[in-house]
Amino acid sequence: MNGTNLFKIALRALANNKLRAFLTILGIIIGVASVITMLAIGQGSKKSIQKQISEMGSNMIMIHPGADMRGGVRQDPSSMQTLKLTDYESLRNETNYISAISPNVSSSGQLIAGNNNYPSSVSGVGIDYLEIRQLNIESGEMFTESDIQTSAKVCVIGKTIADNLFPNEDPIGRIIRFNQVPFRVVGVLKSKGYNSMGMDQDDVVLAPYTTVMKRLLAQTYLEGIFASALTEDMTDNASEEITEILRRNHKLKESDDDDFTIRSQQELSSMLNSTTDLMTTLLACIAGISLVVGGIGIMNIMYVSVTERTREIGLRMSVGARGIDILSQFLIEAILISITGGIIGVIIGCGASFIVKNVAHWPIYIQTWSVLLSFAVCTITGVFFGWYPAKKAADLDPIEAIRYE
Numbered sequence: 001m002n003g004t005n006l007f008k009i010a011l012r013a014l015a016n017n018k019l020r021a022f023l024t025i026l027g028i029i030i031g032v033a034s035v036i037t038m039l040a041i042g043q044g045s046k047k048s049i050q051k052q053i054s055e056m057g058s059n060m061i062m063i064h065p066g067a068d069m070r071g072g073v074r075q076d077p078s079s080m081q082t083l084k085l086t087d088y089e090s091l092r093n094e095t096n097y098i099s100a101i102s103p104n105v106s107s108s109g110q111l112i113a114g115n116n117n118y119p120s121s122v123s124g125v126g127i128d129y130l131e132i133r134q135l136n137i138e139s140g141e142m143f144t145e146s147d148i149q150t151s152a153k154v155c156v157i158g159k160t161i162a163d164n165l166f167p168n169e170d171p172i173g174r175i176i177r178f179n180q181v182p183f184r185v186v187g188v189l190k191s192k193g194y195n196s197m198g199m200d201q202d203d204v205v206l207a208p209y210t211t212v213m214k215r216l217l218a219q220t221y222l223e224g225i226f227a228s229a230l231t232e233d234m235t236d237n238a239s240e241e242i243t244e245i246l247r248r249n250h251k252l253k254e255s256d257d258d259d260f261t262i263r264s265q266q267e268l269s270s271m272l273n274s275t276t277d278l279m280t281t282l283l284a285c286i287a288g289i290s291l292v293v294g295g296i297g298i299m300n301i302m303y304v305s306v307t308e309r310t311r312e313i314g315l316r317m318s319v320g321a322r323g324i325d326i327l328s329q330f331l332i333e334a335i336l337i338s339i340t341g342g343i344i345g346v347i348i349g350c351g352a353s354f355i356v357k358n359v360a361h362w363p364i365y366i367q368t369w370s371v372l373l374s375f376a377v378c379t380i381t382g383v384f385f386g387w388y389p390a391k392k393a394a395d396l397d398p399i400e401a402i403r404y405e
Contacts, residue, residue, distance in 0.1 A: 010330075027341070028295075029294075033345045036345070037349050037353050039280060039370040042283050046280065049273070052195050061264045062225075062262070063260055081221035082250065083222040087246055088101065095241050095245065096241065102128045103126055106121050113174060113175065125207075137188070137190065155207040157187075246258070306389050331386050339382065346375060
C-alpha cells in the first residue's frame with residue numbers, strides 16, 4: 001500500500017473522531033506553547049541582563065582596597081588607604097591590556113543651586129571615566145586634563161541632577177554648591193535611566209578627582225580605580241597585569257595576601273548568565289512536563305483507536321494488508337496529531353510571548369532554535385508514544401481480530 005493511501009486513511013480516521021482528535025492535539029498545543037513562552041521569558045531575561053552589563057561597560061574592571069586585620073579585628077575595606085595616585089599612574093603607564101583607566105573618590109552631601117537642593121554625591125574621576133562607563137555628553141563638554149591638573153571647580157551632571165536643580169533651565173555655566181564649594185557645570189550627560197538593580201544612573205555628578213581629593217575630602221588616597229580592558233576576552237589578562245603591578249608597588253611578599261580586590265563585569269556577567277540559564281532550564285522543564293503529558297494523551301488515544309478498530313484491522317490484513325502497512329497507518333495518525341499540535345502550539349507560543357511582553361512588560365526573546373526544538377520534540381513525542389499502540393495493531397492475528405467483539 002502506498003504512502004498516499006495510508007495518509008488518506010489516517011486523515012479519514014481522525015476526521016471520524018474530531019472531538020477526540022482535537023482534545024489530544026490540545027495537549028500538544030499547550031505543551032509546545034508553554035515551552036516556547038517559558039524559553040522566551042528566560043532568554044529575554046538573559047538578554048536584558050547582558051544589555052544592562054554592556055551599558056555599564058562589559059569589559060570594566062574595578063579595583064578597590066582590600067580588607068585588613070588589625071589587632072584581630074577585620075577592618076572595613078572603605079577605611080583602608082592602600083590605593084594611591086602612584087598606583088593609578090603606574091597602571092596608566094605600564095599596562096598593555098587596558099584601554100582606559102580612571103581613579104575614583106566620592107563625597108556625599110547636599111547639592112544647592114539657587115532655591116533648589118538635592119541630596120547626592122560628587123564622584124572624582126578622570127577623563128577616561130566616560131569611556132569606561134559607556135557614558136555620553138548630551139550638552140556642553142567633559143572637563144579636560146588641564147582642569148584635573150589645576151584642580152578646577154567644574155563638574156558634569158546627570159539628567160536627574162539637572163532636572164531637580166535646574167528645572168526648565170539650561171544648566172551649562174550655572175553654579176552648584178556642594179559642602180560650600182562652588183562648582184561650575186560644564187556638561188550634562190545623556191540619560192541612561194534605571195539599571196536592573198533599580199539604581200538611577202542619571203543621579204551622578206562628576207568632577208576632576210584632584211578637586212574632590214583636595215577641596216572636598218582633603219585626602220591623598222583613592223577609594224577605587226576603574227579600568228577598561230581592550231576587549232572582553234582580555235579582561236583576565238588585564239586583571240593579572242594589574243595584580244602584578246599593584247603587588248610590586250605595595251612591596252608585598254609572595255606569602256602576603258593582596259591588599260586590594262579586583263572585580264570585573266565578566267565575573268558578574270558569568271554569574272548572572274549561569275543563574276538565568278538555570279532559571280530558563282527550570283522553566284523549560286516545567287513546560288516540558290505538559291509536552292510529555294500531551295504525548296501520553298496521544299498514546300492513550302491510539303490505544304483506544306486500536307481497540308475500537310480491531311475488526312477493521314483484521315479485515316484489512318485478511319485482504320492483503322501487511323503488518324508494516326498497519327504500523328505505518330497508526331504511526332501517521334500519531335505524527336499528524338503531534339505535528340498539527342506543534343504548528344498551532346508554535347503560533348500560540350509566539351503570540352503568548354508578545355502578549356507577555358506588551359501586557360506584563362517583561363523582556364522577551366524568541367530564538368529560532370527554541371521553536372525548532374519544540375517542534376522537533378513534539379514530532380519525536382508523536383513517534384515515541386504512537387509506536388507501541390501501532391506495533392500492537394500490526395501484531396494482531398487477522399482471524400482473532402475479525403472475531404473481536
